[in-house]
Amino acid sequence: MEFPTFPPDFLWGVSTSAFQIEGATKEGGRGPSIWDTFTATEGKVARGENADVAADHYHRYPEDIALMAELGVDAYRLSIAWPRIQPTGSGRPNPAGLSFYDKLIDAVCEAGIAPVVTLYHWDSPQVIEDDGGWLSRGTADRFAEYAAILGARFADRVKLWIPLNEPMVMSIYGYAIGEYAPGKTLLLDAIPTAHHQALAHGKAVQALRAAGATGVGTANNHSPVWPAADTPADRAAGAWLDALINRLYADPVLLGSYPEELHPYLPEGFADDLPAIAQPLDFYGVNYYEPQGVAAPGEGNPLPFELRPIEGYPMTTNDSPIVPHGLRELLVSFHERYRDRLPPVHITENGCSFADEVDADGTVRDPERVDFLAGHLGAVREAMDAGVDVRGYFVWSLLDNFEWSKGYAPRFGLVHVDYETQRRTPKDSFHWYRKLVRHE
Numbered sequence: 001m002e003f004p005t006f007p008p009d010f011l012w013g014v015s016t017s018a019f020q021i022e023g024a025t026k027e028g029g030r031g032p033s034i035w036d037t038f039t040a041t042e043g044k045v046a047r048g049e050n051a052d053v054a055a056d057h058y059h060r061y062p063e064d065i066a067l068m069a070e071l072g073v074d075a076y077r078l079s080i081a082w083p084r085i086q087p088t089g090s091g092r093p094n095p096a097g098l099s100f101y102d103k104l105i106d107a108v109c110e111a112g113i114a115p116v117v118t119l120y121h122w123d124s125p126q127v128i129e130d131d132g133g134w135l136s137r138g139t140a141d142r143f144a145e146y147a148a149i150l151g152a153r154f155a156d157r158v159k160l161w162i163p164l165n166e167p168m169v170m171s172i173y174g175y176a177i178g179e180y181a182p183g184k185t186l187l188l189d190a191i192p193t194a195h196h197q198a199l200a201h202g203k204a205v206q207a208l209r210a211a212g213a214t215g216v217g218t219a220n221n222h223s224p225v226w227p228a229a230d231t232p233a234d235r236a237a238g239a240w241l242d243a244l245i246n247r248l249y250a251d252p253v254l255l256g257s258y259p260e261e262l263h264p265y266l267p268e269g270f271a272d273d274l275p276a277i278a279q280p281l282d283f284y285g286v287n288y289y290e291p292q293g294v295a296a297p298g299e300g301n302p303l304p305f306e307l308r309p310i311e312g313y314p315m316t317t318n319d320s321p322i323v324p325h326g327l328r329e330l331l332v333s334f335h336e337r338y339r340d341r342l343p344p345v346h347i348t349e350n351g352c353s354f355a356d357e358v359d360a361d362g363t364v365r366d367p368e369r370v371d372f373l374a375g376h377l378g379a380v381r382e383a384m385d386a387g388v389d390v391r392g393y394f395v396w397s398l399l400d401n402f403e404w405s406k407g408y409a410p411r412f413g414l415v416h417v418d419y420e421t422q423r424r425t426p427k428d429s430f431h432w433y434r435k436l437v438r439h440e
């Protein structure tokens with residue numbers, strides 16, 4: 001398959017997150033996180049699985065970095081586990097936690113790869129949640145304290161910084177529908193968690209900049225919203241859902257405002273926080289997986305919309321429709337909506353899961369993943385040709401890993417992980433991506 005061409009300084013990367021790969025949850029002074037609590041709660045995760053060991057990256061990071069060096073990527077997006085740095089969610093940092101990430105970040109740099117650090121990928125210290133978590137405004141200040149610690153320690157080596165991974169997923173899956181930790185089912189009453197995360201983002205950007213950090217942005221999950229029918233009712237439902245899953249997270253950081261229709265659900269005095277939230281950014285990170293279908297709500301539905309499946313497209317084993325042109329549509333719509341308020345864009349996550357297996361000859365055939373990546377990179381190229389300033393692309397994920405409440409069945413890695421032996425096996429997609437990023 002033909003490779004789309006990209007500028008020589010385009011940033012090629014891979015992404016992971018701490019809780020999904022590190023394991024060693026009780027080592028190095030790490031405190032419990034909301035996901036440790038969630039995985040230990042019956043019925044929350046498929047097959048009762050947990051991430052106590054995961055891909056054991058905590059001990060095997062040198063091997064994983066060697067795989068990235070082999071791949072030839074320019075950058076590696078990792079996350080730092082807040083409960084490793086502040087086991088009780090505040091106060092003096094845990095020296096063992098800092099030194100683990102010192103070793104990890106140094107090894108990434110020594111391999112000639114630029115570290116891209118996410119400060120928060122959903123693993124809040126349990127103590128923070130006991131004090132209200134993202135329902136509490138105070139969590140934004142505790143997050144700023146945490147950000148200052150990381151800035152002071154790592155700003156000399158980190159290329160790009162991302163305060164929060166996908167606040168939308170945290171608010172909706174964690175607080176609105178309870179599918180993820182902390183497992184609350186507040187529906188629209190979860191919207192204040194979006195505001196408190198936005199405030200935490202703004203305060204963290206300020207703390208990082210004060211520590212000398214450059215290259216600060218986001219990693220927001222976005223989906224184009226597709227009404228089921230071209231009717232006024234379905235279009236209205238679509239506009240509402242677009243506000244809830246896209247604009248609620250993009251508008252405050254890019255425009256310093258919130259969608260009107262959500263004002264009644266935001267905490268009192270939210271407008272006073274908007275200047276602190278709308279910090280100038282060096283890039284806008286987009287995580288894209290699929291479009292979202294929607295229709296007008298049926299009888300008795302308290303919500304102003306109803307989700308609908310997207311049909312007529314091939315599917316991943318994680319029940320996601322494969323729609324590359326949805327990414328072009330999303331990027332062009334952002335370009336048109338935010339214009340000069342949209343900084344250069346990085347695709348901070350894009351990927352797919354399939355039931356990959358190691359064949360008898362030791363290879364892992366994943367042609368669907370190659371097609372997925374080529375299709376989405378083609379869409380990125382088309383968006384760039386349409387004027388969108390995209391500067392980089394990060395595959396989700398380097399390794400197969402713990403896919404939250406779905407456990408280990410969905411495999412998103414370019415590298416297969418045997419969770420019995422921890423053996424890593426590069427898949428065909430790994431070799432395909434290697435050729436692309438090495439311009440071979």
Ligand SMILES: O=C(O)[C@H](O)[C@@H](O)[C@H](O)[C@H](O)CO
Pocket residue numbers: 017020165166169221287349396403404412
């Ligand atoms: O986008 C997300 O939900 C997260 O950032 C990742 O942690 C997921 O594992 C990945 O996206 C696959 O679902």
